[in-house]
Amino acid sequence: MIKAIKGVKDLLPEESPRWRFIEDTARQWALRYGFQEIRVPIFETTTLFARSIGATTDIVEKEMYTFADRDGSSLTLRPEGTAGTVRAFIEHNRAADPRPQKYCYAGPMFRHERPQAGRLRQFHQFGVESFGVSDPRADVEVLSLLWRFLSDLTLPGLTLEINNLGYAEDRARYKPLLVSFLKGVESRLCGNCQRRIEANPLRVLDCKVPECRSATEDAPRLADSLSPAARDHFDRVTADLQAIGIPFHVNPRLVRGLDYYCLTAFEVTCSHLGAQNAVGAGGRYDGLVEQLGGTPVPAVGFAVGLERIALMLPETFIVPSIPRVYVAAFGTQAADVGFALLDELRRVGVPADMDFRSASLKAHLRQADRLGALYTILLGDDEVAKGTATVRNMQTKAQENVPIQDLAAACRDRLLDR
């Protein structure tokens, strides 16, 4: 048996209404905020991701699905959505458009990791990117959209954490201070963090190991190295969040894994989600457009993991789309008449179905019941001879004879009445 490859999942018809609900809700909220959908390719040239995400990040170093095209050029399945969106923004010179460039997207992303709860090799994200506005209200707008959307889904146990990463120069000033401190306490750090001192010192502050926490208790704080402009930006973000009533915690240890973030960084976590508890995250990335060859354009955005949302979503709203009329045609002539009737029903807009395997009326009715049909049209050779069929209401069991030529219109009218 050929099986799906590791870390990918089939979404069976029973679950797809949940997903449609999540995606529709996300898109509605984004449109309400003035974001418009952009669809970009799921594969790009490898250097795009290496240059945007950061060449030394785990994603780029060991998690990308990279392969050679026929001409030998290196392509990569996108591990996240921002890089492709920024590339499209630059390529189509969207910076020249005076209107706000606010985009949203949804689709599959690919990372070669060991799968576990809430983490797959092909997973799905919904995200937004807001280009061109350095005003802190753009950060707050994005945060607000994220928070309102997740709250609308009534996901339990959500927490929003934010931090100020400052500008690249601020971090460049801070890093040596931190590194020299960490070297002083190196023996108290876990093995991972000892390696992080060189590779990604900021990440040490976000380590979950308690010993690392206490060892870094007195570490120099990034906040103390921030420029006045960076502080002012963050102060206005937090003030505006408070003004519109969005709850948040400032977490000075919060560090994002991607290199391009600056100033505002944030993460929404959920308490009932296992080890992978980040539902969504994002931040400001003012340098990225320029870094990828565009003119300097400030930007801010977020992405949420749809699998993780689906894991948390209460199962209350399920609205499966089911056929409303079942055609139970049995007998030699009636089978042909019924098949034509089925087609006519569909043409006039009536959701209709029939199981061609069923031969007896009993078997047809059983299928009608299973499919949740509101009405079943009973059509045997006797009915065909008389030119009428029996319409059975599956809830009340009331039956009525209707001329076959009037059936499609009659069914349409009945369904519209409801």
Add this chain to the structure above:
RNA sequence: GUGGGUGUAGCUCAGUUGGUUAGAGCGCCGGAUUGUGGAUCCGGAGGUCGCGGGUUCGAAACCCGUCACUCACCCCA
């Protein structure tokens, strides 16, 4: 890449210190009702016990290997 757990019917799972023909519930098909669904009763179909070796008179069970799934580390959405 590292570690733990689990692989038995379509699904959820039993299966005793190794012992006859591998079971249950749900689901499925049929009958009771020769043209009327759900409920009930009766009957039936459905299994390479993940795969490959080994031990044994005898293996679903024990041993070795392997694969898959899963949870966790790492990292991240």
